[in-house]
Amino acid sequence: MRRAVPFPRLQLYLSHREALIKYAARLLGSPAQAEDIVQEAWLRFDREAACQQPAGYLYRIVRNLAIDSSRHLQIEQRVDDADEHLASLAAPQHCPASAALYADQLRAMQQALDRLPPRTCDAFYLHRIEGLTLSQIATQLGISVGLTHQLVREALTRCAECLDE
Known part of the structure; x- marks a missing residue:
């Protein structure tokens, strides 16, 4: 057997x-x-x-x-590349006219961010201000890394559109 x-x-x-x-x-x-x-x-x-x-x-x-x-x-790399690009943008000017322009731009960006859904703002804040990775943000918000990437990208897109206006 x-x-x-x-x-x-x-x-x-x-x-x-x-x-x-x-x-x-x-x-x-x-x-x-x-x-x-x-x-x-x-x-x-x-x-x-x-x-x-x-x-x-x-x-x-x-x-x-x-x-x-x-x-x-690839998603992580794209976000890292975007971070490097944003960090390489022009440094602030110290003349009064430039300071007023930057203050207006900052106010417009804040208004654009205020119109975003709270979860999108949270993801943007955690990534851009707190410096968390997409994986860390996903864990903290209880969402996928892909969705986290979309939220951060949406907020960055809104900020860029606001500056273009």
């Missing part, structure tokens, strides 16, 4: 683990990050019900997680 394998899913994972890491590393360009993705894939795979092709499903989970991770990194 043949004995049943005690943990067939775990054995499947372990037999494909190295190949999954190489696959994820190719997608991400980072072996260390690939390890994290493959571990997360195992956790998700282990929670799922039985499927027709478990090895293929495991590879699909790794692929989707790698794509999601790349997207999050």
Whole structure:
């Protein structure tokens, strides 16, 4: 009589683990990050019900997680680039006419921010004034990083539009 394998899913994972890491590393360009993705894939795979092709499903989970991770990194990079660009804008002038112009612009920006929804203002404030990352803001507000990025971008767009007027 043949004995049943005690943990067939775990054995499947372990037999494909190295190949999954190489696959994820190719997608991400980072072996260390690939390890994290493959571990997360195992956790998700282990929670799922039985499927027709478990090895293929495991590879699909790794692929989707790698794509999601790349997207999050791109979003973070775009926001960091925008921060650098804003920081490089002209320094304030000290003549009275310039001071009056900047005071008017600041007042207009404050009015634009006041018209935004509270959550958008909170995200903007936490990012631009408090210096929190999008991930930290998302955790604090209980929303996704993608939504946090949209809120900060919306506030920045409103500020830019206000200055263009």
